[in-house]
Amino acid sequence: MKSKNTILKYLLTICGHLLFWIVIYYFYAYFLGYGSSNTKYVNQFSGFLMPVTILISYFLIYYLIPNYLLTKKYKYFILYCIYTFIISIYVIILSILYGLLYSEGYKEVGTVPLTKTLPFIILGVYFVVLIIVSFSLIMHNYKSIVSNENLKSKILETQLQIKDQELRFLKMQIHPHFLFNSLNTIYGFALNKKDEAPEMILKLSNLLDYILYQIEKPQVLLMDEINHLLDYVSLEKMRFHDTLEVETTINITDKTVQIAPMLLIPFVENAFKHGDIVNGSLKVKIDIKTEGDQLFFKIENTSIKENKTNNGIGLENIEKRLEMLYANSHILETNQTEKYFKVKLTIDNLKQFKNE
Structure with a gap:
């Protein structure tokens, strides 16, 4: 052909x-x-x-x-x-x-x-040659522009594929933490034959459904993310028993607001994983609210400054995802005090990313 x-x-x-x-x-x-x-x-x-x-x-x-x-x-x-x-x-x-x-x-x-006359005949020949050369240069320029545009399109397509693969890689780094922590807790409860085991299995099942099926979507409802965040918190409460104190404040004015899946939950996981028990308990405070097109997320947990060298790979991965998904539209702040580790996330123009 x-x-x-x-x-x-x-x-x-x-x-x-x-x-x-x-x-x-x-x-x-x-x-x-x-x-x-x-x-x-x-x-x-x-x-x-x-x-x-x-x-x-x-x-x-x-x-x-x-x-x-x-x-x-x-x-x-x-x-x-x-x-x-x-x-x-x-x-x-x-x-x-x-x-x-x-x-x-x-x-x-x-x-x-x-x-x-002879001079006019010679000029006529060169006039034709000049037209042909000019046309040739115009065609060359046009082909170069088309070729450059095609090359740019291929480069952009390759960059998008790389970005997509990197996002998938970052998401896959998050998943094992949830499964490992939750399965360990359920295993301990099952060994002790505690009544909370069935409820934990149900909540874990909801989380697995979210991770396996909703994670592939570019956007999910903010309320869905929050509901699964609360399921995760419930699992951790069962695991920590009386050594965990969680305070949640949620104020969502628009129920149709969407965000990238698994964006907030890792912050909560990081709080439980790297938090310290101070005066007999690990205290975690979560505050989520929306105002117009803006999302405000705050989380803080008890943390002893002298014991911290870094915040783990979790926050680093989330930062990368935020840069890729909400470039120039978010502010992420972290602050380690003597007794608390605080995270503050603000995302602007949420509706701009609704269908992306």
């Missing part, structure tokens, strides 16, 4: 060139014979200008321009153009003289065969 398309392309190119040169031939006939009634002489003479015009034009557009002008070898291009001009003048004059001699037999008595 490719060979057939290539052959067809070549045939169309050849036909295009032939049609173009036929137009040029008639241009010469009109230009040289304007005001003359000796059409046979003019047509015969015009034919002798065609080979030299074709030769000069193709030499310029297929050799000098690609090899010297487009490769920015300007000195050589100018030098060879001068050589070409000198040689072409000589060849054009020879063609004109030969055409005049050969067409002598077509002269009609009492008529002027040609209405243009």
Whole structure:
């Protein structure tokens, strides 16, 4: 199929060139014979200008321009153009003289065969060559623009694929933490045959459904994210028993607001994972609210500053996701005090990302 398309392309190119040169031939006939009634002489003479015009034009557009002008070898291009001009003048004059001699037999008595003098004939040839060269450069420029646009599209597509793969990778780093912590808790409850085990299994089932099926969506309802966040908190409460104190404040004015899935839950997980028990309990305070197109999320947990060297890989991954999903539309602040670790996240223009 490719060979057939290539052959067809070549045939169309050849036909295009032939049609173009036929137009040029008639241009010469009109230009040289304007005001003359000796059409046979003019047509015969015009034919002798065609080979030299074709030769000069193709030499310029297929050799000098690609090899010297487009490769920015300007000195050589100018030098060879001068050589070409000198040689072409000589060849054009020879063609004109030969055409005049050969067409002598077509002269009609009492008529002027040609209405243009020798300098005008030479200028006419160079005028045609100039048009051809200009058209060639315009086409080259157009093809370069199209090629650059196609290249940009391919680069953009590749970047989007890389971004998508990176997002998937970051999400997959989050998942095992939930499963590991929750399954360990359920395992401990099952060994002790506690009544909370069935409820934990149900909440874990909801989390798994969210992780496996909702995570692939670009956006989910903020309320869905919060509900699963609360399920996760409930699981941790069962695991920590009396050593965990969680205070949640939720104020969502617009229930249709959407965010990227698994965006808030990792902050909560990080609080439980890296928080410290102070005075017999781990205290976590969660505050989520929306105002218009803005989301305000705050979480703080008890944390002893002297025990902290870093905040774990979780927050680093979330920062990367925020940069990729909400670039220039979010503010993430973290603050480690003597007894508390605080996170504050603000996302602006939520509706802008609704269908992305």
